[in-house]
Amino acid sequence: MRTALRPLLAAGGSLALCGVLLALLGYSPGEALRAGLAGAAGSGAAWTATWLKTAPLLLTGLAVALSFRCGVWNIGAEGQFYAGALCATAVATRLWPDAPAPLLLPALALAAALGGAGLAAVAAALRAWRGVSEVISTILLNFVAIQAVALAVHGPLQEAARAYPESDAFPAAALLPAWHRVHLGVALAVVLAPVLHALVSRTALGFRLRAVGLSPLAARFSGISPEVHGFLALALAGALAGLAGAFEVAGVTGRLYEGLSPGTGYTAIAVALLARLEPLAVVPSALFFGALDAGSAALQRSAGIPSVLTEIVQGLVILLSVGFALGGSARRAVARDEASLAEEP
Amino acid sequence: MEAVLVAAVRLAAPLLLAALGELLVERAGVVNIGIEGLMLAGAFAAFAVAVASGSPAAGVAAGCLAATALGALFAGFAVLRRADQIVTGTALNLLALGATGLAARALYPGAIPAAPTIGEIALPGLSELPGIGPVLFRQSGFVYASFALAAAIALFLARTRAGLRLRAVGEAARAADAEGVPVQAVRVAAVLAGAALAGIAGAALPLAQSNTFTENMTAGRGFIALACVIFGRWRAGGVVCAALFFGAATSLQYRLQARGFDVPYPVFLMLPYVVTLLVLALATGRARAPGDLGRPHRREAR
Numbered sequence: 001m002r003t004a005l006r007p008l009l010a011a012g013g014s015l016a017l018c019g020v021l022l023a024l025l026g027y028s029p030g031e032a033l034r035a036g037l038a039g040a041a042g043s044g045a046a047w048t049a050t051w052l053k054t055a056p057l058l059l060t061g062l063a064v065a066l067s068f069r070c071g072v073w074n075i076g077a078e079g080q081f082y083a084g085a086l087c088a089t090a091v092a093t094r095l096w097p098d099a100p101a102p103l104l105l106p107a108l109a110l111a112a113a114l115g116g117a118g119l120a121a122v123a124a125a126l127r128a129w130r131g132v133s134e135v136i137s138t139i140l141l142n143f144v145a146i147q148a149v150a151l152a153v154h155g156p157l158q159e160a161a162r163a164y165p166e167s168d169a170f171p172a173a174a175l176l177p178a179w180h181r182v183h184l185g186v187a188l189a190v191v192l193a194p195v196l197h198a199l200v201s202r203t204a205l206g207f208r209l210r211a212v213g214l215s216p217l218a219a220r221f222s223g224i225s226p227e228v229h230g231f232l233a234l235a236l237a238g239a240l241a242g243l244a245g246a247f248e249v250a251g252v253t254g255r256l257y258e259g260l261s262p263g264t265g266y267t268a269i270a271v272a273l274l275a276r277l278e279p280l281a282v283v284p285s286a287l288f289f290g291a292l293d294a295g296s297a298a299l300q301r302s303a304g305i306p307s308v309l310t311e312i313v314q315g316l317v318i319l320l321s322v323g324f325a326l327g328g329s330a331r332r333a334v335a336r337d338e339a340s341l342a343e344e345p
Numbered sequence: 346m347e348a349v350l351v352a353a354v355r356l357a358a359p360l361l362l363a364a365l366g367e368l369l370v371e372r373a374g375v376v377n378i379g380i381e382g383l384m385l386a387g388a389f390a391a392f393a394v395a396v397a398s399g400s401p402a403a404g405v406a407a408g409c410l411a412a413t414a415l416g417a418l419f420a421g422f423a424v425l426r427r428a429d430q431i432v433t434g435t436a437l438n439l440l441a442l443g444a445t446g447l448a449a450r451a452l453y454p455g456a457i458p459a460a461p462t463i464g465e466i467a468l469p470g471l472s473e474l475p476g477i478g479p480v481l482f483r484q485s486g487f488v489y490a491s492f493a494l495a496a497a498i499a500l501f502l503a504r505t506r507a508g509l510r511l512r513a514v515g516e517a518a519r520a521a522d523a524e525g526v527p528v529q530a531v532r533v534a535a536v537l538a539g540a541a542l543a544g545i546a547g548a549a550l551p552l553a554q555s556n557t558f559t560e561n562m563t564a565g566r567g568f569i570a571l572a573c574v575i576f577g578r579w580r581a582g583g584v585v586c587a588a589l590f591f592g593a594a595t596s597l598q599y600r601l602q603a604r605g606f607d608v609p610y611p612v613f614l615m616l617p618y619v620v621t622l623l624v625l626a627l628a629t630g631r632a633r634a635p636g637d638l639g640r641p642h643r644r645e646a647r
Binding site: 021025026027073075122126130132133135136137139140141143144147148150151154155263266267269270273306308309310311312313314315316318319322323 | 378432433436437439442560625
């Protein structure tokens with residue numbers, strides 16, 4: 001019961017601290033809360049905005065949760081998102097623009113998943129076979145992917161008019177079907193959460209991934225390769241984040257351009273941690289941050305309060321979730337220590 | 346050519362300062378990927394105080410203080426409470442990005458003012474040397490400070506008792522603890538020193554490279570500094586080379602962009618990251634990192 005309350009406390013505490021900060025800066029926290037709620041859930045349009053912001057956070061949040069569960073510190077969801085968007089755009093505007101929707105949509109989604117997985121696989125391979133920390137390699141690959149997108153929209157994928165550094169608009173067949181602008185990708189993202197939950201907690205593969213996350217050494221003694229499973233977790237995470245990128249270009253923007261992601265891949269870390277790395281809990285967690293995004297955008301429009309407030313909430317949520325989760329799980333920490341003790345020669 | 350080299354050294358200085366700070370932190374066995382955020386906090390505090398007081402020196406002090414305060418937050422969570430270092434560092438980056446953006450808009454609702462800047466100091470005699478004179482000896486104080494610090498930190502790590510203790514804490518915290526070294530205190534001190542240097546590095550951006558503050562103005566420099574430490578194989582000399590390499594890559598890219606060369610500039614922006622990845626892949630990464638890097642120290646588990 002108390003552990004179930006903790007994420008609520010982290011989220012509520014972060015919002016409260018933000019309110020204090022706003023008051024210190026001379027804004028009215030009450031007014032901000034009212035305007036934020038109106039912008040996130042006050043109308044049909046507000047709900048649309050919230051769900052559209054939620055979908056990429058949900059998919060990248062699942063990606064981060066999956067890799068963290070396997071003990072892989074994937075900070076690269078941002079780059080994997082861009083890789084996915086890039087591959088989807090290449091398929092939709094260059095490789096197969098005249099294909100019918102029933103073929104084009106699966107093709108661009110597949111290309112995006114492969115693109116994201118491919119980028120993650122670079123980090124995964126370096127980790128498994130060269131011992132390179134995935135933390136640093138995934139961060140570096142984020143910048144590589146961002147510059148690859150810049151290169152593409154200034155070069156091979158640039159619009160025919162060559163006026164702006166952006167891709168051609170997607171053909172109609174490459175746009176996801178939508179209902180009140182809420183595209184199919186939102187529903188797919190929500191459906192993927194229970195699928196991932198089943199994978200992690202109900203399958204042999206999921207068991208092995210978790211075993212590696214809990215103790216690579218114990219896993220190895222049981223015949224589970226930490227290298228292979230770390231690779232799999234990272235590649236699968238990359239595919240999910242890549243899919244998020246495809247849904248963004250094919251469902252929301254209809255084009256690829258620089259700065260497509262407002263730091264989605266980094267917010268995803270907050271999403272996953274608030275969900276305590278449980279795939280099912282990623283849905284409400286992503287919804288919280290999606291609503292925060294939509295609400296803070298409205299805040300900037302109506303009350304003139306900068307929307308960068310969301311980053312503060314994200315940072316606080318992470319600190320409160322990891323900093324104060326420890327007291328209750330001290331026993332688990334000791335168990336982990338015993339495992340690492342066994343590692344000593 | 347000379348202009349490219351002058352810019353290379355100028356651009357390398359903040360990278361070098363931040364990387365030297367991270368070097369101390371990592372040699373003590375802690376990874377702080379929040380230096381990007383620390384630099385950003387330093388940049389903003391330096392800018393705001395320099396604008397308000399008219400004194401760039403006061404700005405540098407403020408930048409150093411602000412980053413150290415954030416560093417104390419990191420030390421409290423990641424060292425003392427043993428929260429995950431990577432995750433805590435990520436939180437620091439997000440916090441600094443949000444807080445500086447918010448404060449910038451709240452303090453300067455209209456146009457962002459210009460900050461007083463720190464000019465170049467030509468060292469008498471040396472700056473007249475042909476070739477290297479203007480490149481190395483007609484630079485801002487940040488450049489001289491960064492190179493002096495590199496030498497000082499190399500000596501500190503290799504030749505002093507405190508440096509030996511810091512390395513012991515990073516290589517084998519339990520053994521150091523058994524020898525009576527206060528592991529947690531050494532790590533907190535290293536994190537605070539690293540944060541202070543990251544703050545000064547951040548201050549260099551608005552006070553010596555431009556005269557303004559823009560949201561997210563560090564733009565990944567903290568992550569490059571992180572790469573410099575690995576690229577430089579956890580040694581002060583190596584870190585100097587790495588920072589100069591990245592400075593040169595950035596300077597060259599500006600130059601080619603300004604000349605209107607028909608080389609797509611994202612290639613140059615991508616190059617440092619790709620090169621770092623290649624170096625990491627080809628070097629035997631794990632063997633040279635401090636032994637207890639990233640592992641929280643738990644006395645009761647001895």
